[in-house]
Amino acid sequence: MSEKNILKELEDIVGKDFASNRSEDLYIYSQDPGASIPRPADFVVMPNTSKEVQDIMKLANREKVPIVPMGGGLTLSGLVIPVKGG
Secondary structure (H helix, E strand, O other): OOHHHHHHHHHHHHOHHHEEOOHHHHHHOOOOOOOOOOOOOOOEEOOOOHHHHHHHHHHHHHHOOOOOOOOOOOOOOOOOOOOOOO
16 A cells, blocks of 8 residues: 555544644654654654554554554653654
């Protein structure tokens, strides 16, 4: 499935305002406050419900898209850097 189609499915799950592949959004989530090298993700998705999380995980699993969960983004050790995309 193309990135465009994956983004459309993500938007269908969480709403257009909560899924993005815009370069400025990807940049913000490509790093943490530590000294890790930034690596952009393919998408940024902000689910609001456990059902949305489940549906995102099903889509990612089906399309073999890596998932990098992020909470407050306060880790300094690169744990939230999307090294393999996703």
